[in-house]
Amino acid sequence: MPDWNALDDAYGSAATVGAMLEELDAGTGEVDWDALWSHLCHQSTVYSASLQALHYLLRAALKAVPAQRIEPLVLAGAIVSLADSAPVQVPGHPELLPLLQDCTAQTLHEVARDDLPEASFLHLLQAGLAFGGEGVWSRALAGVLEGELSGVCPACQTDLYIVIDPPQAFVTHEEWIGGAAVRTAVIEAGAGDPAAESERWLLEMARAHRDGFADTLRLLFGSSRCTQCEAPFELREAVRLNG
Structure with a gap:
């Protein structure tokens, strides 16, 4: 003891x-x-x-x-x-x-x-x-319940909002809550199974128990572009940079 x-x-x-x-x-x-x-x-x-x-x-x-x-x-x-x-x-x-x-x-x-x-x-x-x-995704998944995750642009280091709140799925560097017009970039869902073991495990659990959540994960494992500098990036990289 x-x-x-x-x-x-x-x-x-x-x-x-x-x-x-x-x-x-x-x-x-x-x-x-x-x-x-x-x-x-x-x-x-x-x-x-x-x-x-x-x-x-x-x-x-x-x-x-x-x-x-x-x-x-x-x-x-x-x-x-x-x-x-x-x-x-x-x-x-x-x-x-x-x-x-x-x-x-x-x-x-x-x-x-x-x-x-x-x-x-x-x-x-x-x-x-x-x-x-896998501490980063463990912490970041909390944002799924809220419909928004935080990220950092790999190119220009701008803080980003990653919004995955069906039917909305976009990235922006501007405060979007409240109805103000902001610049947004569409999130393209990832194709195929991810390379990382932790991400494959997530998809396996989602496919077995929550089909709808598997679609959300494909967005998280997808890509978009920064609305500040226009550089394309993988969402997983932006999430990891945010820690």
């Missing part, structure tokens, strides 16, 4: 969240997931206690039925995605990330399509990407 008093969380000493995790591990009492998020991943910041929590979250997921694995897997995914160290390592648990990744993929396959809300599906995809070491 970690020395929780020697670890930090969002509120200082991790003694309180350590007790919560020990209760989670023992299966006693109600799990307050909002409180765990607040202690371990507060405002997109993680702490020394957050990494030590990962194997507790894995055990919670492995013991749960598929529908109840979502909370521990998504929290673990956020911790891994936002951790400063890459790859994430927890002493004494060398196989932690592969086990989390396998559990996430299994959960995606086992939870029936109609029982998994769109947001939960995307959050599980984010977690699976994080466990596989």
Whole structure:
């Protein structure tokens, strides 16, 4: 058991969240997931206690039925995605990330399509990407729920809005919300399967569980042009430059 008093969380000493995790591990009492998020991943910041929590979250997921694995897997995914160290390592648990990744993929396959809300599906995809070491797409997929991602033009370094909010799909460097007339460039969907393993995995999961999301991914893996300098670019490159 970690020395929780020697670890930090969002509120200082991790003694309180350590007790919560020990209760989670023992299966006693109600799990307050909002409180765990607040202690371990507060405002997109993680702490020394957050990494030590990962194997507790894995055990919670492995013991749960598929529908109840979502909370521990998504929290673990956020911790891994936002951790400063890459790859994430927890002493004494060398196989932690592969086990989390396998559990996430299994959960995606086992939870029936109609029982998994769109947001939960995307959050599980984010977690699976994080466990596989793909931090950029793991973080960027949050923009899909909002209909807008951030990017940077590879040619002129201008900040870009990447809008994928059906039926809209365009790029602009100008503030577009509010109805103002702005210059836009159409997004052309990518053809064929992407070369990157993480992107192929995303498409595989989407084709198996969300046909409509596969179309969104093809746009994300497509191309457009910068409305500031007119240079063509791949959206994946613009997203990666934004980090």
